[in-house]
Amino acid sequence: MKKIKIFVLVLLILSLTACKQKNEEEISMYNNATVNAGFDTYISISVATTSQEKFDEYFNNLISDFKYLNQLFDIYNNYDGVNNIKTINDNAGIQPVEVDPIIIEMLELSKEYYDISDGQFDITLGPVLKIWHTYREEGLLLLEQGKLGSTPNIEDLIEANKCKGWDKVEINKENSTVYLNESCASLDVGAIAKGYATEYVAEKLEKENIKVGIVDAGGNNRTINTKLDGTPWNVGIQDPTGGSGSIIVVKSEGSKSFVTSGDYQRYYVSEDGKQYHHIIDPRTLFPSNYFHSVTVITEDSGVADVLSTTLYTVDFDTGNKIIEKFKKENPTQELEVIWIMDKDIDVNTEYKKQHSGYLIAYTKDLQDSIVWN
Template sequence: MKLRRIIGVLLCLALCLGMLSGCGGEKRYSGEFYGAFDTVVIVTAYCASQEEFDGLFSQTEEELLRLSRLYDIYVPYEGVTGLYQLNQKAGQGPVEVEPEVMELLLFARECYDRTGGVVNVAMGSVLSIWHEAREQAAEEPEKAQLPSQEALSQAAEHCRIEDLVLDEEAGTAELRDSQMSLDVGAVAKGFAVQRVTESLMESGYENFVISAGGNVQAQGAPPEKEGWSVGIEDPQQAGELIDTVTITSQAVVTSGGYERFYTVDGERYHHIIDPETLYPAQRMLSATVICDDGALADCLSTALFLMEPEEALEFARSQGALAILVTLDGQVLDTQEK
């Protein structure tokens, strides 16, 4: 899955003072777990009691882990029929999938249409080649090498979104090309965090924030505050911020190539692949999106990263989203600037 980072999720005052009392006796609680989407998930909430927070935290952990297993394309899990199994049965006819898998794939197809094909979950055959190259480099850095253009070009012939056939009534998905595979790294985490947020709201929880790698989803606001303060990291200087935004019932998602990469002959090659060149995109350092829906924010952040800066700003505006971009030369651009 795509790994992106936003720091400074918690209010500075809360970080300094720890558990604070709020209106109505609510206090700040926080906890974290690892395993969902291969990242550390931090859950922070204002609750009336530890028991109430424990319920919120357990629900978040359970549901995110379940969705992570359904959407994992690398590891099979016992008793789980998810994307791994769908990829394994490419070219073998329709496969019955879980409702959450169907929902994700329908959204992924919508993302393809919305972005004009820039975000394409059917690019798994190409992305898997780069994934294997990064894995090999991690094990034997001295043998790190780039994929061959021939292998990438051949794989690109099996990335047609039209070959992903969904039958909602039957609850089946089919990959008609036996050599195609899905990679949902551009959309899955945001989609999952959005769904968990909605589930928590249905359970009656009102003021909380979930930080899952580079995906931050907030609901409500801390007592007597305008919203949750989220720091956006400088992709060129770890630990430094380029901006801080305050959100209420919104999501903030950042895409960038500064964490997941490998090096060949002194050059870095990150994990966000341009569908036109089949190589890591070289248009900007990071793209951050702020909007009401975490799934859409995830999709848009990847799309913007793959566009030229001015094109990305215009596209973000057309989608009703705020965006903060860092160009290759370190310039910070904002959709709110004229």
Template sequence: MKSRITRMTAALLAAVLSLSLLVGCKPKKELTRYTTIFYDVFDTVTQVIAYCESEEEFNTQMQALHQDLIAYNQLYDIYNNYDGVVNVKTINENAGKAPVQVDDRILSMLELARQMYDLTGGKINIAMGSVLGIWHDYREAAEQNASEADNTLPTQEELEVAAQHCDINDLVIDEEAKTVYLSDPEMSLDVGSVGKGYAVEMVCRAAEARGLTSALVSVGGNLRAIGTKPDGSQWTGGVENPWNASEVYTNTNSIFGSPINMSDLALVTSGDYQRYFVVDGKRYHHIIDPDTLWPAAYYNGVTVLCPDSGMADCLTTALFCMPLEEGQKLVESLDGVEAMWCTPDKQATTSSGWDSHLKK
């Protein structure tokens, strides 16, 4: 009897194996390249290139990705309210009043920001909303002025008063209750240094979980590659030349002439040429040094390449506010992280592993 059962089991296994081989030999559908553009999230342009088996699959993936981006945009917004949405603006409005119960996507983003604060010695601080808000207001006023001569700057006293309300320890997160509380009533959060990058990372991970295997997502220049192209080649990204905005790939004799290989990597750049206003011929950009309370003056551009878009977003801001040697030491201490620093003397310095990612 035992021998008969063994023979039957062996026969059944052989049949299953044969069926598996037949299924495994079924040719895969060829993947086709599709593209789309969105204009309604994070106040910038979103572009996606993806390879899918059909246009229907691509459209389904992009609809879900777009809806995810819209949700993150609303959750991380510090300027606008949305029906039925408790967001970062809601947290700020309740500073010193009461804890606010929030979505897990806010909690996880804030936790990353706090970790990056510790990692960078406070060079990225989402609790600086009171200071950053002053610079935002002056920049907005400059955009409305008829003449550059009408533009003005905040006073040091004004900035220092606001800086008294930037203690990250006044950000109280209760993970069990899922609440966020700002214990200083004059404090406010500004998540511009982390929100978009973190959202891009989470959206791409969700797309991968839905079956997307090959894509390049760009949200205002925050690049995130999913997998490789169907032929096995890597996606490529470029670094905008901060001294000549029209140059990305045009000069093959410069570091900007080398496309950067990207497979499951993020490429993020912060620059003094992106958002700024001019007073007396001098440019005042949006990346504020927490030590001086004024626009950081070390670089014209900093680019970070690493596996996580949220971390890359945080690091570009933090490195922008660090002297070169300090920034290099930090980058070299982090696994899988590379960076490029572009200084005002028009010199580009890269981390030790940067060149290994350049397309040959």
């Protein structure tokens, strides 16, 4: 299942602010975007550089990277000459598959956060997510026709859940192979793939020593350094009603990643009258309903992708325990979180506010960075 992130607005990124220091060429902000780079989304790249030609070179190279990473992480399609996640799944119980080391690196990061989250983030949940994908795609088509969808049988979900587990994943780094040792096993990397790809291309830009940049992959936003004029980035968090406006704005400086997971895209309505979205709780095997959205702000976009999903599927107190565990194991990394929930819900924190018909809670260090629209 491809997890589609909620659109997070980066405001004012296209201002053509120029900067020139002594003995340096003038640099300006250039931008371009495409919907043809994979991951079922638009991808926008902004870079401060010396010319349109130089920017076009950056843009074309990075879009090529996105296309290749999309092929590697795809669970639905085959590509000539590429062994991807689908290839691994298709060979479950049959044989190991030789893959690009990028896949192994991504799988290892997934296992690391499986452990940090006590199993709440689990890419081996593929058999369960496959069932939900079928029902959701059918439900979305019916919704367009004004009709109601249906929900999976719990017995089928429980049976599929027996096929999950990292004990079924064998990684051989020396041979660069991955093997699923049971035929019913399958991987679904939708909750990490886009963020991992965003971080990959952002780090390539950083190695080019660019002064300022933004990579935006359908709401997975990664800033590089601070704006040319020295002012903070203004990152808008979308209103959960699904409109185009932002409910709050976060002021941020330096290189950060912003990723939001929420319930207001890719959902259908079932015959029981309930809405069913795409983010599945691995404990209940049904869509999680604690919050409308969870936004994670941290350095690495892949990590932000993982944690936004993870924290969306657990209650507030459990989420804070995961945050504490992350900070203990990664003491030098910043991690800030924003939860948006129904206004009649209460959570145990002093850092919360009733705003625009919702209760919005946030981690302590954000208290001076949020602009309440």
